[in-house]
Amino acid sequence: MGEEPSPVELEAFAMQRSAPFGGARPYEPAMMECVDDDDGNNGNGVKTSDEDKVAADRQPLQIDISDALSEKEKVKFTVHTTTTLPHFKKRESSVVRDHEEFTWLHNVYVENKDYAGIIIPPAPPCPDFDTSREKLQQLGEGEATMTKEEFAKMKQELEAEYLAIFKKTVVAHEVFLCRLAEHPVLGMDSNLQVFLEYEQELGVRGKNVKERLGDFLRGFVKTADELLIVGVKDTDDFFEKEKNFILEYHGRVKDSANRADRMTRALKDIAEDYSYISYAFCLLATHETGSLHRFFENASEMFEKYRKLQNRVASDQDLKLSDLLKYYARDTQAAKDLLYRRTRAQLDTDGATKGLERARLRGREIQVAEALQETTFRTFETISSTARKELAEFKQRRVAAFRKNLIETAELEMKHARTSLQVLTNVLANLKER
């Protein structure tokens, strides 16, 4: 764990290197699945070119997001690929993609029947800069009423917040691509190749209203089916157990994710309060003379430092706990989808078997029925076997990610608490000696 630079340091590193709202080099993805070797080692943090070469030897397809630009409504990601795969035109390529194209890629996978037995990595969430935008607007409106320092400070904070959200979204997109790349089957998909290499825009428009409506309705059908599936008892013990587990787990992990979010938000609010209190003390200090003046100044500074630390605690908690839980909520959903597809296939097979029987009874169209039954059965079998593997991997992945993040959470909490303690004790000693 010591090798990995902490997010704090990486943040500082990135901020030094990059311009505020663009070109942010993402730090290690929150979920360390990207540079996962086949022998199950977890990868390191920021990749250097040496590591790249070494990793490339082991990993045929390497993807990272080398740059990102935020424009008005959209974020554009520069996807950089290094590969040793033969069917790629170039060894290295760089293309610019926006969020919608990622979504398209995800859908392509989901709709591909061949991948029915695979847990499709969840799509990255849409970048959400709304809150930041609102605050920026508020700031602009309130500019007249604030002092220059206050304004500058708030602007700085807002920028930092924006940058943090920005980084998170970059990481989320990167993780998505990496997971696809490292999967033996999914990584070979031609659409992925197009996504990575095709230099023009993919010409993928977001779904229009009709398509969205179609999705919506399909969602309903799916939910109804899911309920049906929940009722259906699986003949296979393994899958029955898995199903129950996944269903329960999904609900709980989503719950946890929401509550972790609430906690993080409360922490952030507290940090903001301390900022305000620090400012109030500063005001008080300016009108005091003598020892109280110094006292208040020190208090003001201390609260400011403490606030920064609390902010760090909040953002680290956000990254390590909230994001972890949210990601696994989505991943568990993907696993659920897999189980759904399998059960769907099973029901299809059952239906085809019944059809075959009826056809045999009637003595007509037996071949057609037979063919159907066979295909459905084969589909079902394929899905089942891959599903077993996928689910086992899912478990492994989950445990590893939780382990890593829980350890990091604990370490970061301790680190920040120790630093806070240091700051507070120093100030206390300082104040007491007066």
Added chain:
Amino acid sequence: MEDQSSWSKGIEPPPLRSAGGSEEGDVGFADKRITATEREEEDVVGGVHGGVLDCFDDDEGADIFTSAVSPSEVKSRISPDVPSLQLGGDSSRSNGMEAQMFDTSPDDADDLFAEATEEVSLESPEMPAVRPSDKAPTITPVSNTAKSVLNPDATNTPAAADQGARKLVSFRKTSEEVEESSGDTFDLHISVTDPEKVGEGMSAYMAYKVNTKTTLAMFSQKNYSVKRRFSDFLGLHEKLTDKHAHVGLIVPPAPEKSVIGMTKVKVGKEDPSSVEFLERRRSALERYLQRTSKHPTLMQDPDFRDFLEKDELPRAVNTQAFSGAGILRMVTKAADAVNKMTIKINESDLWFEEKQQQFDCLDQQLRKLHIGIESLVGHRKELSTSSAAFAKSTAMLGSSEDNTALARALSQLAEVEERVEQLHAEQCDADLYLFGELIADYIRLLSSIKAVFDQRGKCWQRWQDSQSMLLKKREAEAKLQWVNKPDKLQQAKEEIHEWEGKVEQGESEFELISKTIRKELSRFEKNRVKDFKNIIIQYIESLINTQQQLIKYWEAFLPEAKAIA
């Protein structure tokens, strides 16, 4: 992480050890004189809560010393006279000092330092219930004679100052010993405990137990425990205000009424908000009594004593909002508000104007701070509840997890978060009670101070009115002189005499109130400085405690997380 605080304005504190300046802005004359021994003073002040140095803070003692040192210096300072008694943290000691103060009377104007040594030798100070107000009239003549005595000695002033300084030092030391030996002799510990609901329905009320522990001679027993209700407290405040506010004493404000809070309690809802309300009120009442007891004059007020001692108090019906008295109060308040806007004292003494501005500023800033703290308290509560919720959901998650190590780690995480929640709840209490309530108290105190300034304004107005009346009477008399009506003339002369007296009285009242206010304000300032420092230190200590606990909890969790396979 070691960023520069962007709030630091780089203001240099005023030079500390100059002859004229001292760290405590308004601390007063005595401090400023003792340049050579300021360092010692700091230590002593730190150790004994300044009670020692302030032994001179009694009216006469202070004035005498002031005059003794240098009349010219006195004039050059706009600053106030020696501050009145500072009653800091340890009420026992301060009260000890008080006792000594009340005892001394400045009969011997010549030997001012004999005064000091006399005080020093008081080993077991008694505590006669002497009222400073009785001595007040004697101040002026004494200091006047003192001044006249010393004028020829003007050249000796520096020496006298040093002598005084040295004597003061020695005094300080001795009084320190005296204090320490007298220890608990003069304490007055008041606490408010055990709110109990009496009665049912809308006529129910909460009775609080007021416990007094004292060894002061003016109380007949050592321990008291009486039951009081909220309106009793308000009644006490009314009485004290009526008696003392008009001479310029800062009467600590009583806690506010709250219809909503009380209704909830009356109706019998046992929810956390009414519990909190009761706790807030209880501690506010306690602080109110403690602050009143620390005021040298108010503490001796018989009404205050009755409040602490008597088993049964007459119901203070006047404090009810809709009583006759209540309505009268509201009307008077409205009238006052109008009048306040028109009284603008032709200020010969800039000090008062400065002070008023300063306090207005302070009021604004404290309000801002208070808003910040209330917001902090709210969010901390939210953090506490959300941590608890998270703990629960994590526990649930752990129970569905099939990997045993991870399951265990998750349940450990849940426990950690639960403990963290508890921690935050405690921190929240600290936020509220240490910080927030004190700031709120000070905001209310500032409004009392404003009231005191207004009283001064009224006094001035009365004086001015008397003067203009006198002028009228004189004019009338002059007119009558021409007309030659002997009986009317006689009457006019009598009236003039009467009004001359009133003018004199008005002037002296005004002088008195100004002086009292100065004293009160410097006492207030001292207390304020101390209170704020203490509170900030205590708050930081509570934060430190929280962080230490956090470290412990997460340290315990780490091995569990590492054990996940």
